[in-house]
Amino acid sequence: MIDIKNVTVEFENKNKVFKAVDDVSLKINKKEIYGIVGFSGAGKSTLVRTINLLQRPTSGEVFIKYRDLVKLSKKELRKERKNIGMIFQHFNLMPSRTILENVLYPLKDSDISKEEKNKRALELLKLVEIEEKKDHYPSELSGGQKQRVAIARALSNNPEILLCDEATSALDPKTTLSILKLLKKVNEELGVTIVLITHEMNVVKEICTGVSIMDKGKIIESGSIIEIFANPQKELTKSFINVANNMDTTIEKIKAHLDPKDFENKKLVKLSYVGESATKGLIVDIYDRFDVKTNILSGNIEFLGDTPFGNLIVINEGKEENIDAAYEYLKAQGTFVEEIYIGG
Ligand SMILES: Nc1ncnc2c1ncn2[C@@H]1O[C@H](COP(=O)(O)OP(=O)(O)OP(=O)(O)O)[C@@H](O)[C@H]1O
Ligand SMILES: [Mg+2]
Structure with missing residues (x-):
């Protein structure tokens, strides 16, 4: 056109x-x-x-x-x-x-x-x-x-x-x-x-x-x-x-309460997914498969047209190589993983 x-x-x-x-x-x-x-x-x-x-x-x-x-x-x-x-x-x-x-x-x-x-x-x-x-x-x-x-x-x-x-x-x-x-x-x-x-x-x-x-x-x-x-x-x-879904403010607020020193064996990440969410299942999965724990700090779901689009801010805890393997696994399942730098 x-x-x-x-x-x-x-x-x-x-x-x-x-x-x-x-x-x-x-x-x-x-x-x-x-x-x-x-x-x-x-x-x-x-x-x-x-x-x-x-x-x-x-x-x-x-x-x-x-x-x-x-x-x-x-x-x-x-x-x-x-x-x-x-x-x-x-x-x-x-x-x-x-x-x-x-x-x-x-x-x-x-x-x-x-x-x-x-x-x-x-x-x-x-x-x-x-x-x-x-x-x-x-x-x-x-x-x-x-x-x-x-x-x-x-x-x-x-x-x-x-x-x-x-x-x-x-x-x-x-x-x-x-x-x-x-x-x-x-x-x-x-x-x-x-x-x-x-x-x-x-x-x-x-x-x-x-x-x-x-x-x-x-x-x-x-x-x-x-x-x-x-x-x-x-x-x-x-x-x-991030401005549109208020993520900027959420991440800033979360960071303000975190101490980088506490982040040994931990990572702060944003997980995003499109469509019907299997996220709950995946969180259990990465614990079972990779011994990586997930602590959900914030979550929201909105709609792009009729398609649900979700964002979770989580802390993952586990051995570094296990966390990395867990992220590869999540990505392969269609979840987008973005690490958030906590500074310090
Ligand atoms: N007729 C013109 N003569 C000279 N410069 C111009 C002219 N029209 C636009 N510009 C310049 O071109 C650039 C882009 O302008 P434009 O109006 O396309 O931006 P925009 O993205 O629509 O911005 P806004 O969100 O403020 O409307 C600006 O730096 C503007 O000053
Ligand atoms: Mg304009």
């Missing part, structure tokens, strides 16, 4: 060339909800704006359904852009127009009759569950309601792709969740492919199927949501995930 090939975007700043996006390649399949995560300044918005060519790449190609947007004429590009809706952090509604007029606005050059346009706009307002506000003005709506209108507006031309740039960053957690649910509904009912930029792994966890992590203009890691959560490779990815 979306195929970004070796895209670089350079900006000139005081005669210095700066790469906001640095040789990024990324494929996003039809009907996927794809997350792009990174800190402020990582280049997320710049990258996503190349998908509808709001930002022209300095080099590289942007294929949408096998057509390179970079090579299209202005007229062709205008047409192609109708296939790509976009929503933003601050909603960008037109304040002097009513909700209905806002949703009608992108249809102004469309060939369909006035009645058809009205019908379409009302259907969309119904889909986003805000039809009762159709004659109100944006200033009369809450943030979450405004984002609903922005989503309806972005869908007015029946796009196959919806780009969401920090669409929930201005909203409280509960409203965020309701907007994410709405995006999921749009994806499922209309088959729209969604690209979602955020700096929160929690947002990604809620609805995305795949995710890329961006840092300094580059994509440093990509994968399915389960691959990335269960087995992140890069430190930055790990830290995004």
Whole structure:
């Protein structure tokens, strides 16, 4: 559906060339909800704006359904852009127009009759569950309601792709969740492919199927949501995930109560597992097989889509070579083992 090939975007700043996006390649399949995560300044918005060519790449190609947007004429590009809706952090509604007029606005050059346009706009307002506000003005709506209108507006031309740039960053957690649910509904009912930029792994966890992590203009890691959560490779990815599942705070609290001197023949580790857990069995197993004891300090289970994902912080006690053998055994059973350095 979306195929970004070796895209670089350079900006000139005081005669210095700066790469906001640095040789990024990324494929996003039809009907996927794809997350792009990174800190402020990582280049997320710049990258996503190349998908509808709001930002022209300095080099590289942007294929949408096998057509390179970079090579299209202005007229062709205008047409192609109708296939790509976009929503933003601050909603960008037109304040002097009513909700209905806002949703009608992108249809102004469309060939369909006035009645058809009205019908379409009302259907969309119904889909986003805000039809009762159709004659109100944006200033009369809450943030979450405004984002609903922005989503309806972005869908007015029946796009196959919806780009969401920090669409929930201005909203409280509960409203965020309701907007994410709405995006999921749009994806499922209309088959729209969604690209979602955020700096929160929690947002990604809620609805995305795949995710890329961006840092300094580059994509440093990509994968399915389960691959990335269960087995992140890069430190930055790990830290995004640890923030999302509160692991950072938990580990700090645990460490504060531990004395490194007590850690002879012991290891502090994080065990993560995906899917139905056989962890209880495995903990008994490593005791039986390797004489390694497990003391559970903290545990949580959350859901990635419908898949359970568990994290345990444990202390293992036993002979070093036995502990190592036990970890090899756990890994072979599909548990991810990450040793936590206790300092000292
Ligand atoms: N038009 C521009 N001219 C010059 N520099 C720009 C321009 N647009 C973006 N940049 C720079 O490119 C870098 C990446 O910006 P971008 O907005 O893509 O980051 P981001 O990941 O979306 O950040 P945020 O999370 O804050 O939105 C930043 O350093 C920014 O200052
Ligand atoms: Mg941005």
